[in-house]
Amino acid sequence: MAEKLTSRPGGDHQGEGGGTSASASATAWEPVPRSRTFELVLARIEEQILAGNLHVGDRLPPERELVELLGVSRAAVREALRVLEAQGVLRSRVGTGPSSGSVISAMPSAGLTQLLRLHMALANFPLTHVVEARATLERSSARLAAERATEDDLARMREQLARMDDPELTLEEFNDSDTAFHVALAEAGGNRLMTDMTVAVRSAVRGALLAAFRELTDWEAVAERLRAEHHAVYAAIAAGDVERSGDLVEAHIRGFHQHIDL
Incomplete structure (x- = not known):
């Protein structure tokens, strides 16, 4: 099963390779307004990267968890992930193990x-x-x-x-x-x-x-x-x-x- 974002003191969450994963506490993923939703989902993910809460090799929370954390539809989340993957910011790993999901990657x-x-x-x-x-x-x-x-x-x-x-x-x-x-x-x-x-x-x-x-x-x-x-x-x-x-x-x-x- 894909790794779930959890909250704990300090907001640290160890992900793949021992690095800080989709890391920050659930409070960092605030619900977004519903207008232009997928763009606002992009903005929330970018905020996490710019804040240093997500690094290369870290995994995003699963789609269903992002839906709950951000208060948006699954379609909006999927569209935002597709944009980031097209830009080279994310790569998708198929499967259900600890290395599956959407992983932050360095843009070539x-x-x-x-x-x-x-x-x-x-x-x-x-x-x-x-x-x-x-x-x-x-x-x-x-x-x-x-x-x-x-x-x-x-x-x-x-x-x-x-x-x-x-x-x-x-x-x-x-x-x-x-x-x-x-x-x-x-x-x-x-x-x-x-x-x-x-x-x-x-x-x-x-x-x-x-x-x-x-x-x-x-x-x-x-x-x-x-x-x-x-x-x-x-x-x-x-x-x-x-x-x-x-x-x-x-x-x-x-x-x-x-x-x-x-």
Whole structure:
């Protein structure tokens, strides 16, 4: 039978792996209003995670218990759990043993970047806002990369530079290597969130960039300038020049978007 949420002094409840499970006392799971019910169920679960009462590996109370604790229908609970599972926050384990039920899981980077990418696409942010955010983000990444890049990091960046130097690359292939270079730069900075955000931003604008590339009458000249700027950014990072690395990558991003007038 799936584990039941119980109340005891201190609000601790030992779950799978010895960690704090669906943990807090029953009073933490207050009934919710009945309007937009499944969203409010989501909010209650998020509150438990943000409060530190639920951690990766912990199990939520069974559906029927959540129905009682929150004062909602089973349909609302199931819808909320489906949303969290689609987001990568929960994984379902089938069965009746101690490891069954809905388990809190760490969201993989791919899941996070997909959510960010979709949000950016649906929110229809003005391009100026995207460029500003990207320039600020990658300036910080480049500065960190100049401080932290390993030889493996530098090798991954050089690999993409060599690919972009190939004059036979198609627009799509050039753009993909360009993206891979900037992702490698972010990875060299050692900040996973900044890397995921870089991937999300580049993925969100990929279609618009390719469309703009195809409209250029001087693509070869633009590509040559981009190659030179990428090499300069790499050289500054490899030299450990923090200020120059940040300045160059920001100028590269802003200058590129001004040139293509996207």
